[in-house]
Amino acid sequence: MLFWALDVSKAFSQLGTNAEGLTDLEARARLDKYGPNTLKSNIKSRGLLLFLAQFKSPVTILLIIASLLAAGLKDTADAGIILGIVLLSGLLGFWQEKGAAQAVKGLLRMVQLNCSVMRDGKPVTLPVTAVVPGDVIQLSAGDIIPADSLLLSSAALFVDEAAFTGETFPVEKSCGAVAADTPIAKRSNALFMGSHVVSGTASALVIYTGVATEFGKLSERLQNAIPETDFERGIRKFGYLLMELTLLLVIIIFALNVWLHKPVLDSFLFSLALAVGLTPQLLPAIISVNLATGAQKMAKKQVIVKRLSAIENFGSMNVLCTDKTGTITAGKVVLKDALDSDGKPSDNVLRYAWLNAGLQQGFHNPIDEAICNAYSGKDDRPPAVAEIPYDFFRKRLSIQVHESGESQLITKGAFTSILEICTNLQSGDKVVPVTAELKSGLMERYRALSQNGYRTLGLAYKIIPDQHKINRDDESGMTFLGFITLFDPLKPDSAATLLRLQAAGVRLKIITGDNALIAQHLADSLGLTDNRILTGSQMRQMSQSALLHAAPRTDVFAEVEPNQKERIILLLKKAGYVVGFMGDGINDAPALHAADVGVSVNTAVDVAKEAADIVLLNGGLKVLLDGVEEGRKTFANTMKYVFMATSANFGNMFSMAGASLFLPFLPLLPKQVLLTNLLTDFPEMAIASDKVDATQLSAPQRWDMTFIRRFMITFGLLSSVFDYLTFACLILIFHADERVFQTGWFTESVISAVLIVLVVRTQKAFFRSLPGNALLAASSAVVVMICLIPVSPLAMWFGFAPLPLALYGWTTVLIAAYMFTAELLKHWFYRRVYTHINKRYVPFAQSHGQV
Numbered sequence: 001m002l003f004w005a006l007d008v009s010k011a012f013s014q015l016g017t018n019a020e021g022l023t024d025l026e027a028r029a030r031l032d033k034y035g036p037n038t039l040k041s042n043i044k045s046r047g048l049l050l051f052l053a054q055f056k057s058p059v060t061i062l063l064i065i066a067s068l069l070a071a072g073l074k075d076t077a078d079a080g081i082i083l084g085i086v087l088l089s090g091l092l093g094f095w096q097e098k099g100a101a102q103a104v105k106g107l108l109r110m111v112q113l114n115c116s117v118m119r120d121g122k123p124v125t126l127p128v129t130a131v132v133p134g135d136v137i138q139l140s141a142g143d144i145i146p147a148d149s150l151l152l153s154s155a156a157l158f159v160d161e162a163a164f165t166g167e168t169f170p171v172e173k174s175c176g177a178v179a180a181d182t183p184i185a186k187r188s189n190a191l192f193m194g195s196h197v198v199s200g201t202a203s204a205l206v207i208y209t210g211v212a213t214e215f216g217k218l219s220e221r222l223q224n225a226i227p228e229t230d231f232e233r234g235i236r237k238f239g240y241l242l243m244e245l246t247l248l249l250v251i252i253i254f255a256l257n258v259w260l261h262k263p264v265l266d267s268f269l270f271s272l273a274l275a276v277g278l279t280p281q282l283l284p285a286i287i288s289v290n291l292a293t294g295a296q297k298m299a300k301k302q303v304i305v306k307r308l309s310a311i312e313n314f315g316s317m318n319v320l321c322t323d324k325t326g327t328i329t330a331g332k333v334v335l336k337d338a339l340d341s342d343g344k345p346s347d348n349v350l351r352y353a354w355l356n357a358g359l360q361q362g363f364h365n366p367i368d369e370a371i372c373n374a375y376s377g378k379d380d381r382p383p384a385v386a387e388i389p390y391d392f393f394r395k396r397l398s399i400q401v402h403e404s405g406e407s408q409l410i411t412k413g414a415f416t417s418i419l420e421i422c423t424n425l426q427s428g429d430k431v432v433p434v435t436a437e438l439k440s441g442l443m444e445r446y447r448a449l450s451q452n453g454y455r456t457l458g459l460a461y462k463i464i465p466d467q468h469k470i471n472r473d474d475e476s477g478m479t480f481l482g483f484i485t486l487f488d489p490l491k492p493d494s495a496a497t498l499l500r501l502q503a504a505g506v507r508l509k510i511i512t513g514d515n516a517l518i519a520q521h522l523a524d525s526l527g528l529t530d531n532r533i534l535t536g537s538q539m540r541q542m543s544q545s546a547l548l549h550a551a552p553r554t555d556v557f558a559e560v561e562p563n564q565k566e567r568i569i570l571l572l573k574k575a576g577y578v579v580g581f582m583g584d585g586i587n588d589a590p591a592l593h594a595a596d597v598g599v600s601v602n603t604a605v606d607v608a609k610e611a612a613d614i615v616l617l618n619g620g621l622k623v624l625l626d627g628v629e630e631g632r633k634t635f636a637n638t639m640k641y642v643f644m645a646t647s648a649n650f651g652n653m654f655s656m657a658g659a660s661l662f663l664p665f666l667p668l669l670p671k672q673v674l675l676t677n678l679l680t681d682f683p684e685m686a687i688a689s690d691k692v693d694a695t696q697l698s699a700p701q702r703w704d705m706t707f708i709r710r711f712m713i714t715f716g717l718l719s720s721v722f723d724y725l726t727f728a729c730l731i732l733i734f735h736a737d738e739r740v741f742q743t744g745w746f747t748e749s750v751i752s753a754v755l756i757v758l759v760v761r762t763q764k765a766f767f768r769s770l771p772g773n774a775l776l777a778a779s780s781a782v783v784v785m786i787c788l789i790p791v792s793p794l795a796m797w798f799g800f801a802p803l804p805l806a807l808y809g810w811t812t813v814l815i816a817a818y819m820f821t822a823e824l825l826k827h828w829f830y831r832r833v834y835t836h837i838n839k840r841y842v843p844f845a846q847s848h849g850q851v
Contacts, residue, residue, distance in 0.1 A: 004182060020118055095310050136152065139157075153203050154174060170391075208603070266666065294634035302617040302618035303615075315700065317700060328526070411461070412460075424477075451520075454484045511557045525550075580597045584601050667741070679753060691770070730806075
């Protein structure tokens with residue numbers, strides 16, 4: 001249906017509805033027919049894709065192919081065991097990731113978007129997912145448009161359609177059919193899902209929902225365009241490093257084993273098994289579990305995570321930019337005074353402000369509510385004749401009212417915006433022209449009020465003809481009536497919380513549309529000293545390079561426009577910071593989307609909640625600290641697995657590669673290598689619940705590839721030293737044959753890999769930072785299992801043999817020596833190597849005011 005080419009009556013007829021909307025019964029039937037208004041794909045197919053994704057690693061695919069080849073060569077037992085282990089690893093990863101996805105899905109229901117829909121002739125508030133074709137929806141400023149719709153009525157309606165047109169500025173919408181071949185950017189009577197109302201009001205007829213919408217057709221491409229987070233970038237680079245090492249090992253070991261006349265198929269399978277052993281196969285699953293666990297913990301603290309990858313950014317965040325109203329302040333605006341042009345309290349000014357605030361039909365903001373609550377007059381409000389809604393370019397709102405036999409235009413808005421359209425001034429009962437002297441006096445009074453921290457609005461009026469239809473051109477030649485002063489008290493915990501964030505390495509920057517004097521007063525109230533202030537007008541006069549230099553040094557950005565907020569965020573990101581932005585208004589949406597982590601509150605407008613990665617259900621700012629802490633815990637626990645994978649795994653694989661050169665047999669069979677990898681990974685599934693040292697929570701954390709590489713080499717080589725000591729013990733003391741050697745080294749390597757996690761998981765002495773109960777229990781279970789496998793029926797399947805009791809004693813001594821040496825090496829590593837690496841970041845931090 002080319003609905004933009006239809007008139008309203010024909011659209012009603014084709015959809016079997018009318019201006020009063022659907023009945024509940026009809027809506028339920030259509031919901032069954034068309035499905036929920038969502039872009040999500042079928043759950044079953046998504047589950048299947050998630051399962052298949054566990055086996056997408058090229059090494060895993062090669063291993064499966066090689067196993068099938070072995071089965072074709074009658075080695076069915078080994079092939080079956082190898083395939084079984086690969087399948088078990090995949091199932092474990094699938095179960096963990098699916099559980100994480102379901103947990104997050106439940107949390108997202110807590111911040112679902114709603115819209116106003118006509119049902120049974122009455123407006124009701126329903127979840128966006130319940131909207132169906134044929135519904136009539138009511139829209140106002142800040143609303144997300146829930147479906148592709150045909151405009152039925154509108155009043156000064158402006159819509160942001162940047163997702164479809166790329167046009168930065170809002171487009172005006174009006175009723176009336178357009179030609180069928182009209183491009184999407186010029187369909188003035190059509191509203192599209194995913195866009196949002198910037199100003200004005202409207203009612204519209206829903207035509208398409210879900211995947212049938214224009215946004216639905218774009219959604220797959222848009223999802224692919226989600227920018228890579230800092231942590232995801234680190235994971236990718238880490239993957240490249242492991243791929244290089246894996247490829248090198250596979251080629252060298254396979255070539256040497258063939259050169260030493262060992263069976264070609266066994267050598268190939270052994271090389272692939274080594275590659276699997278080196279690759280942390282469960283890393284994606286462990287990351288998902290850590291993120292989902294972090295999201296659930298944050299939900300208990302009234303912080304809902306919409307995008308899981310934002311958790312690590314929350315922990316890495318070192319700059320937090322925040323709007324003022326509703327975030328730092330309580331968002332409960334209180335009217336202080338209504339003053340005439342002479343600065344005296346005036347009931348007449350208050351009444352005019354009440355008429356403007358109470359009659360406007362757009363977005364009902366806290367300022368208008370404060371004015372209405374403050375007015376105690378008994379007279380009735382006359383009906384509004386017309387309205388020019390507020391927008392962020394004019395920064396004012398005008399209402400036309402008719403009373404006492406005449407029509408008046410009453411305009412309220414930012415003081416400077418009101419003053420520039422006034423040619424007259426009311427002083428007492430007289431109306432006089434605005435002279436330069438009077439204008440200077442008004443500006444001085446405005447500055448004095450602002451310095452005291454009051455949000456100060458201007459109020460103006462003029463008489464207009466009764467039948468005149470007002471437009472923006474009428475906002476001129478007006479009479480200045482007076483000032484409206486308001487204040488928004490700080491949230492009780494704002495000052496303490498923001499100072500604690502700064503102490504935790506998160507630098508605060510305030511971005512506000514208020515004037516510099518109010519912003520300075522706010523910063524002083526928060527206890528922030530030596531503030532550098534930059535205004536929007538100053539920004540417009542600066543070059544890009546000058547602004548890139550100034551932005552990191554600026555503490556307060558005042559008098560900024562919505563597009564400048566986004567520009568500030570992008571500049572800070574370009575300067576190398578992980579940037580968070582906290583806002584709740586329509587004009588905050590671009591900045592929320594641009595930030596590494598966008599934070600909003602549950603009372604925010606729909607478009608702000610939609611753009612945010614994290615939504616705070618609790619109005620207090622203390623939950624920000626909780627969120628940052630959980631983000632750092634999640635990051636730290638994820639890195640523990642990386643450290644284990646890059647030390648124990650690399651060391652074991654390096655040892656096996658060397659041993660295969662001087663032993664007449666393979667040091668471990670391919671199936672034994674895979675079993676080693678599976679058992680060493682198993683305890684790490686409990687890493688998400690592990691305890692985290694306070695030192696790891698005291699500052700932002702970021703991925704450091706140089707640190708990871710040095711850690712891998714240092715602790716991997718230490719692991720290999722004790723592996724070769726184990727080889728010497730097995731050969732020189734116990735004269736082990738092939739099966740005893742493989743069993744003995746399997747036992748030592750798995751137990752040492754499991755226990756070394758207790759050492760590398762913390763910078764402290766391991767006995768001063770005990771692991772969480774789940775990690776300790778899982779590690780203990782694996783150690784017991786390893787000791788029992790050689791005497792269990794599994795021994796025959798995997799080619800193991802019972803070990804002499806004396807060998808267990810030697811193994812215990814070697815593992816204890818390994819842990820003790822690793823503890824000493826760890827303290828040297830963090831004291832020398834880690835400090836040396838971090839020296840690179842100090843000059844950068846000093847130059848950007850962080851030190």
